[in-house]
Amino acid sequence: MHRIRNLWKCFLFLAAAASLFSVGSISAAEKPGQGEDILLDTYHRNIARLERNSFSFPLFMNSFERDNRVHVDVYGIFEQPFSSVVNVLKVPANWCDIVSLNPNVKACTYRELPGAWLLTFYIGRKVYQPPEDTRQVIYHYRKVEQRQGYLDIILNAEEGPFGTKDHRMRFEALPLDGGKTFVHVSYEYSDSVALRLAEKIYFATLGRGRVGFTVTGTDRYGNPIYIGGPGGALERSAVRYYLAIQSFMNTLRYPEESRFSIRISEWYDLTGRYRKQLSDLDKKDYITFKTKEHNNQVMLQRQTAAGLQ
Numbered sequence: 001m002h003r004i005r006n007l008w009k010c011f012l013f014l015a016a017a018a019s020l021f022s023v024g025s026i027s028a029a030e031k032p033g034q035g036e037d038i039l040l041d042t043y044h045r046n047i048a049r050l051e052r053n054s055f056s057f058p059l060f061m062n063s064f065e066r067d068n069r070v071h072v073d074v075y076g077i078f079e080q081p082f083s084s085v086v087n088v089l090k091v092p093a094n095w096c097d098i099v100s101l102n103p104n105v106k107a108c109t110y111r112e113l114p115g116a117w118l119l120t121f122y123i124g125r126k127v128y129q130p131p132e133d134t135r136q137v138i139y140h141y142r143k144v145e146q147r148q149g150y151l152d153i154i155l156n157a158e159e160g161p162f163g164t165k166d167h168r169m170r171f172e173a174l175p176l177d178g179g180k181t182f183v184h185v186s187y188e189y190s191d192s193v194a195l196r197l198a199e200k201i202y203f204a205t206l207g208r209g210r211v212g213f214t215v216t217g218t219d220r221y222g223n224p225i226y227i228g229g230p231g232g233a234l235e236r237s238a239v240r241y242y243l244a245i246q247s248f249m250n251t252l253r254y255p256e257e258s259r260f261s262i263r264i265s266e267w268y269d270l271t272g273r274y275r276k277q278l279s280d281l282d283k284k285d286y287i288t289f290k291t292k293e294h295n296n297q298v299m300l301q302r303q304t305a306a307g308l309q
Contacts (some may be wrong), residue, residue, distance in 0.1 A: 082175035107297040117141040
């Protein structure tokens with residue numbers, strides 16, 4: 001039982017670390033300008049999926065596993081203009097305030113090195129944890145391309161927890177008519193034997209009823225059957241992060257001193273629309289935990305700026 005509990009904790013942490021957005025890495029063969037063409041083509045080919053889906057707003061996703069690589073892609077439309085999206089997401093510090101809305105991210109700090117930015121994610125369980133009880137994953141932030149009609153940002157970590165490797169997060173955006181923005185949030189990583197063992201135990205026991213968003217069929221009553229297992233876990237996490245970016249953008253119109261409290265409330269309400277997939281904490285607990293963790297994050301960032309971290 002003790003071994004199973006430890007493996008379950010291992011999986012919960014890895015699911016959190018691996019959930020940090022959704023999939024899609026830059027291919028080594030991809031040429032300058034090709035990313036924009038691919039994203040625009042994806043938009044035109046999937047207009048119907050954006051207009052008619054189970055999310056009640058323009059969003060669709062793809063997830064798959066290939067060999068030892070795990071992938072998720074999320075595409076959607078933000079109501080904000082492209083210039084506003086660029087101004088927010090080209091700032092590394094803003095990513096810390098975005099990712100820390102996720103219950104599994106207990107804090108995030110940023111620091112600038114010569115020619116590079118590093119973001120440190122403090123990953124833990126959904127309940128409150130102080131930073132010293134979490135695990136750290138360090139990402140390199142890189143703005144691959146930014147111009148009038150296209151934004152491409154990559155975050156990558158060579159090593160993750162429990163033997164996982166080559167974590168890559170990507171954010172792409174391009175402008176649409178009507179002052180809107182088409183976005184692509186993606187993530188991929190190479191899993192490990194430890195993770196596969198933890199997943200097998202978790203989804204056979206405590207995680208048996210956890211599902212994602214992709215409908216894989218219907219039961220004998222005509223009700224949808226949703227993807228489960230690791231694919232479902234990645235989809236849940238991907239949607240959490242997509243809604244985190246959306247919440248961050250939506251709350252920029254408020255005074256700065258009010259944004260955090262409004263942001264965590266809005267994020268919870270947005271995820272609350274999908275209780276089957278995303279219901280983990282009640283709102284009071286989530287707000288209490290996030291308020292304490294935000295204070296920890298502010299303290300950690302001050303220490304990082306002072307060279308103490």
